Amino acid sequence: MVAWSTRCASCRQRKIKCDRQWPTCGQCQKAKQQCSGPPDRVKFVAENVAEGSSQAVVVHRFGSRPNPNFQALPRRTQPIIPHSVPSSHPTLVGGELASLLTSQAKTFGFSSFAHVLQQVPAMLDGSQALTSAVSCLSDARRRQSMSPKPDRKLDLKLYCSALRNLRFSLQDANELNRLETLLATLVMWRVEATIATTVELPYLLVTWSVHLTGAAYLLERLGPEAAKNELVFSVILESLSELSSHYYARNQWFFMGSPQWQRIFLENRDVSVADRLLFKVYSQMSVFPDVMRDLRRYHLGQVGYEHIHSRIISMHVVFDTIEGPLQTILEDQSVVTRRAACSPVSPVEEVYDTENSDVPRACCLYALAKIVANNMLASLDGSSPRFEEENYLHSRRIWMFHEQAMQVGSFGMHYYPTALLLTYGSAKSKETEEWIVDLLNLLQERNPATDIMWTREEIFQRCYATSGNIWPSLPPDQFLLPTGPS
Known part of the structure; x- marks a missing residue:
């Protein structure tokens, strides 16, 4: 307006x-x-x-x-x-976003995405792609705030305008190097992944959009030097778990697994203890796609046992240094408190409460990564009661954040649906399996009339994909790929 x-x-x-x-x-x-x-x-x-x-x-x-x-x-x-009466479209869109961040502080304020969005209003002038993407996001969030299941989740005129302007930016060599284009891609990815859930998702991906590919392309184009910019680094933190799943699902090498990109997680930054632990998790998640590809090649007889075994064990060594400090944070009552779960069908009797958004993100992503690493080792050496018990304990830790995730929604804890999905294999009863299915649909506000709903079969397929085994429905020659960067 x-x-x-x-x-x-x-x-x-x-x-x-x-x-x-x-x-x-x-x-x-x-x-x-x-x-x-x-x-x-x-x-x-x-x-x-x-x-x-x-x-x-x-x-x-x-x-x-x-x-x-x-x-x-x-x-x-x-x-x-004041003299700053809104007089241009970007200014009005920025004002609307600022108002949204304030009025929906419970949703946005608990998210690293909110910290990115707070910088956006000052960057709108001069970027039609970012302006139209933010306008689409603001409209969609207001629709959801008025009705949990609106008839139309997106204004098609705003959505098409955002897609058109983003396409123009991606076709312009000068615009490709702008931070505004990267942010516009991130915003459109978030809009589609958390709001427009009407399409069938690829294997492994719980919150996906075609713009995830665009974000990966732009980050790889910008290179690791761009991560010195705090805003770019925030975008990486906001998207790395989904990017890893994206390459993992496609059996492709992930560029952030290279030594140059790995260094950005080892740099000294003035961050919380939880974030330092999270950086360790991310450094291992970025090599997941390459390790998983080697594991599948091992099952095809193309890679030796010692090679893949040493790679998986090296990840476990890093994860073992995270468990102790993370448990210390969870036991600190000034940071995290426990209370009785509200739902009678919840598989856990107690749930966590915290005002620190770094803690659930570090805990859930660490548990997710540890479950995947255990599944890799079980695929290599065979399942064992120790792996099953470890995965169950990590799953309980994820379940104990489910009420916090319900309060802030998929925008506030965008990583939670993926973490929740991977706990399905640790469910010890059909009631717990149904609880996970229902909670996933509820978290993503899926409407049976308009959206594709999660089912037990759909979730089982995605959990099977993290085992490192060859997908029965895919031809073996799809996995005959060279190791290393392509």
Whole structure:
């Protein structure tokens, strides 16, 4: 929406531009006449809408309609409204996003994505791709806040405009190197992955969008040096677990597994203990796709046992250094508290509560990574009661965050659906399996009338894919790929 008029009465009557430098605007000062100051109401309309249209929205400055008997007060010495009255589409979109971050603080405030979005309003001017992507996101979130299951989750006009502008940016060599294009891709990925859940998902991916491929392409193009920018590094932290799954599902080498990219997780940064542990987890998750590909090649007789065994064991060595400090954080009652679970069908009697968003992210992603690493070793050496018990304990840790995830939703804890899905293999009863299925559909706000719903069969297939075995439905020659970067 754009402001129809914020001019003073004299400038409106003379049909000239007003610079709004009240108490006396520049035009009135030049004409040596008294300026009436800002209007008592400001009209906002959608772009390309006539002034008299029913789509126009009038906002009164004084909170109610003006009284015809009201006597004008003497001219104020201070402006009634600040000089930063929204006068452009990017400014209005930025203001709407800021309002959304405030009004939905419970959802956005518990997410690393919120920290990225907080920087966006100042970057909108000059990037149509980012502006239209943020506009689409804001509209979709407002629809969801008004109704958990709206008839239409996306405004098709805004959505198509965002796709068109992003496509233009991706086709422009200059725009490809801009941080704004990367952020626009991230925003559109989040919109599609957490809101538009109407398409069938590929193996392993619980929150997926075609823009995930675009984000990977742009990050690889920018290179590890770009990670020195804190905003780029935040984008990496926000997307790495899904990016790893993306390459993992496609049996492809993940560029962040290279030594150059690995160094960004080892650099000294002023972060919390939970984030330091998370960086260790991410350093191992980034090599998951390559290790999993070698494991599948081992099953095809193309890779030796010692090679793949040493790679998996090296990951376990790193994970063993994380468990102790993470358990210390969970036992610190000033950071994490426990209370009785509200749901009678919950597989855990107690749940975690914390105001620190770093803690559930580190705990859930560590548990997810440990379950996958155990599955790899079980695929190589055979399953054992020790692996099953470890996976069950890690699954319980994920389950104990389920009420926190329900409070903040898929935007606040976007990684939680993937972590929850991988606990399915540790369920010890059909009731727990059904609980996981129902919770996944609830977390992603899936509507049976419009969305593809999670089922036990669908989840089982994705859990099987993390075992390192060859998918029965895929031809063996698909896995005859060279090792290392391609």
